[in-house]
Amino acid sequence: xxxxxxxxxxxxxxxxxxxxxxxxxxxxxxxxxxxxxxxxxxxxxxxxxxxxxxxxxxxxxxxxxxxxxxxxxxxxxxxxxxxxxxxxxxxxxxxxxxxxxxxxxxxxxxxxxxxxxxxxxxxxxxxxxxxxxxxxxxxxxxxxxxxxxxxxxxxxxxxxxxxxxxxxxxxxxxxxxxxxxxxxxxxxxxxxxxxxxxxxxxxxxxxxxxxxxxxxxxxxxxxxxxxxxxxxxxxxxxxxxxxxxxxxxxxxxxxxxxxxxxxxxxxxxxxxxxxxxxxxxxxxxxxxxxxxxxxxxxxxxxxxxxxxxxxxxxxxxxxxxxxxxxxxxxxxxxxxxxxxxxxxxxxxxxxxxxxxxxxxxxxxxxxxxxxxxxxxxxxxxxxxxxxxxxxxxxxxxxxxxxxxxxxxxxxxxxxxxxxxxxxxxxxxxxxxxxxxxxxxxxxxxxxxxxxxxxxxxxxxxxxxxxxxxxxxxxxxxxxxxxxxxxxxxxxxxxxxxxxxxxxxxxxxxxxxxxxxxxxxxxxxxxxxxxxxxxxxxxxxxxxxxxxxxxxxxxxxxxxxxxxxxxxxxxxxxxxxxxxxxxxxxxxxxxxxxxxxxxxxxxxxxxxxxxxxxxxxxxxxxxxxx
Numbered sequence: 283x284x285x286x287x288x289x290x291x292x293x294x295x296x297x298x299x300x301x302x303x304x305x306x307x308x309x310x311x312x313x314x315x316x317x318x319x320x321x322x323x324x325x326x327x328x329x330x331x332x333x334x335x336x337x338x339x340x341x342x343x344x345x346x347x348x349x350x351x352x353x354x355x356x357x358x359x360x361x362x363x364x365x366x367x368x369x370x371x372x373x374x375x376x377x378x379x380x381x382x383x384x385x386x387x388x389x390x391x392x393x394x395x396x397x398x399x400x401x402x403x404x405x406x407x408x409x410x411x412x413x414x415x416x417x418x419x420x421x422x423x424x425x426x427x428x429x430x431x432x433x434x435x436x437x438x439x440x441x442x443x444x445x446x447x448x449x450x451x452x453x454x455x456x457x458x459x460x461x462x463x464x465x466x467x468x469x470x471x472x473x474x475x476x477x478x479x480x481x482x483x484x485x486x487x488x489x490x491x492x493x494x495x496x497x498x499x500x501x502x503x504x505x506x507x508x509x510x511x512x513x514x515x516x517x518x519x520x521x522x523x524x525x526x527x528x529x530x531x532x533x534x535x536x537x538x539x540x541x542x543x544x545x546x547x548x549x550x551x552x553x554x555x556x557x558x559x560x561x562x563x564x565x566x567x568x569x570x571x572x573x574x575x576x577x578x579x580x581x582x583x584x585x586x587x588x589x590x591x592x593x594x595x596x597x598x599x600x601x602x603x604x605x606x607x608x609x610x611x612x613x614x615x616x617x618x619x620x621x622x623x624x625x626x627x628x629x630x631x632x633x634x635x636x637x638x639x640x641x642x643x644x645x646x647x648x649x650x651x652x653x654x655x656x657x658x659x660x661x662x663x664x665x666x667x668x669x670x671x672x673x674x675x676x677x678x679x680x681x682x683x684x685x686x687x688x689x690x691x692x693x694x695x696x697x698x699x700x701x702x703x704x705x706x707x708x709x710x711x712x713x714x715x716x717x718x719x720x721x722x723x724x725x726x727x728x729x730x731x732x733x734x735x736x737x738x739x740x741x742x743x744x745x746x747x748x749x750x751x752x753x754x755x756x757x758x759x760x761x762x763x764x765x766x767x768x769x770x771x772x773x774x775x776x777x778x779x780x781x782x783x784x785x786x787x788x789x790x791x792x793x794x795x796x797x798x799x800x801x802x803x804x805x806x807x808x809x810x811x812x813x814x815x816x817x818x819x820x821x822x823x824x825x826x827x828x829x830x831x832x833x834x835x836x837x838x839x840x841x842x843x844x845x846x847x848x849x850x851x852x853x854x855x856x857x858x859x860x861x862x863x864x865x866x867x868x869x870x871x872x873x874x875x876x877x878x879x880x881x882x883x884x885x886x887x888x889x890x891x892x893x894x895x896x897x898x899x900x901x902x903x904x905x906x907x
Contacts, residue, residue, distance in 0.1 A: 484517070
């Protein structure tokens with residue numbers, strides 16, 4: 283049986299509501315006098331009945347109780363009915379009182395009748411709408427055809443999630459059970475659905491046809507979330523999550539907002555505790571320059587820096603469209619006004635000099651860089667010009683203009699580099715560290731971390747596109763492993779390290795456990811509820827140029843000292859003779875014009891004895907150095 287898409291005319295609803303009022307009034311009289319109404323109580327009815335119907339009709343018209351779509355009745359509709367009926371009953375009470383004083387000792391409508399009529403009318407009008415709604419939902423989407431869902435969390439958010447599924451006839455889901463970590467709730471019923479212990483999740487998934495598991499708990503720890511997701515993936519069950527309350531539309535949750543768990547959720551860790559006061563004291567009221575500001579790291583740095591009320595935020599990038607998009611976002615979404623988007627290239631010394639002269643930055647976060655290993659391996663001169671030459675230009679200008687702090691965003695690929703990109707970043711680190719010892723007012727700080735989730739060109743985005751297009755999903759080698767960190771997390775640590783740095787330090791971040799890319803790809807396939815090598819294939823393509831099997835955060839000769847922040851450590855590195863670093867860096871940059879890749883890489887290997895190429899044409903140069 284199917285309901286028509288056409289809605290009942292409003293005038294019909296209006297007349298039905300008046301009929302309910304008539305029934306309620308009659309029922310109130312019958313019950314009040316136990317179905318034997320005295321004649322003296324019947325005498326006023328020719329006057330009181332039209333009065334009642336007139337008051338109700340006027341209140342319905344003004345309150346628009348008939349305007350809602352009955353099949354989609356909500357708590358707001360029930361609230362409106364209550365208020366409209368209550369206001370009408372108040373009017374009847376006032377009329378009653380006025381007649382009492384004009385004709386002493388006479389109430390034309392007993393107050394007990396008014397109260398009973400109010401209760402009956404509210405109950406019948408509300409329950410009739412809910413019954414119609416339930417019938418519509420059941421007929422249009424029978425329980426037998428609904429897919430079973432388990433909600434994790436039997437708290438307020440879990441109840442809201444269940445009600446969201448119940449009222450949305452188009453979801454085709456029925457809540458089969460609640461799961462809660464509080465064992466005291468186990469065995470109890472919540473809105474007609476049983477609550478189970480946390481340990482029962484696996485059994486419920488294996489014994490029943492459960493299509494979805496919805497995590498509703500708002501402040502669930504990362505470790506607990508990982509446990510739940512692992513159990514669900516083991517049973518090939520899709521996992522969804524209820525978004526934070528502040529993301530709900532007008533304070534209400536809709537089914538479309540219940541999102542699928544993403545791979546980022548599997549890799550997230552406990553929230554970072556920042557020294558907000560120290561970061562704020564460094565940024566507030568200062569002019570801050572972010573190079574590479576439209577990139578993955580630079581844009582997030584800009585978002586976070588804007589929260590600390592800088593005097594001026596200068597976002598610089600050579601990519602016009604991403605810079606424009608970020609400018610719109612900062613103004614329209616975040617409401618920032620004290621910033622300026624500057625189009626410029628860190629390789630252009632004259633342009634950069636003009637930026638420093640015009641804005642006189644107090645702090646510089648240098649995130650501009652070329653980062654894709656295979657691309658830079660094939661274009662060493664460009665990697666050199668941006669990662670080394672661009673860094674040198676910005677760093678020298680920072681010293682010249684008395685910048686207080688210069689924070690270099692580096693990478694774990696600078697550790698025992700096997701590719702041009704990593705080598706170029708290590709040379710940039712060496713140059714900045716050397717400047718820090720003789721630059722006077724400017725303190726140079728380096729931050730070094732691994733891969734960030736969701737950055738432009740990252741493996742996560744590539745896998746996601748491959749899965750959406752039907753595959754295959756390509757992994758270079760089954761043994762390749764990487765450290766991962768979310769972009770906001772990385773940028774928070776960059777700000778924290780920048781605030782605590784005194785100059786010359788290389789801060790490395792706790793990246794957690796290294797993860798195999800092969801496992802990452804398989805989990806993403808499972809999260810998409812696809813079966814490996816059945817719905818989608820996994821193909822190994824071999825290591826790309828310059829790629830390592832395992833990334834490192836420290837050189838063999840380095841160790842660390844702790845800081846006050848448990849996720850940030852200081853790497854102890856061997857000091858380089860500054861004059862040699864300065865001379866070699868300039869000689870390396872001078873090689874750009876000749877465009878001789880072998881000469882450029884040979885010079886890098888001369889400066890960095892630990893630089894041994896891997897899976898690259900430049901392996902031939904290792905024997906000559």
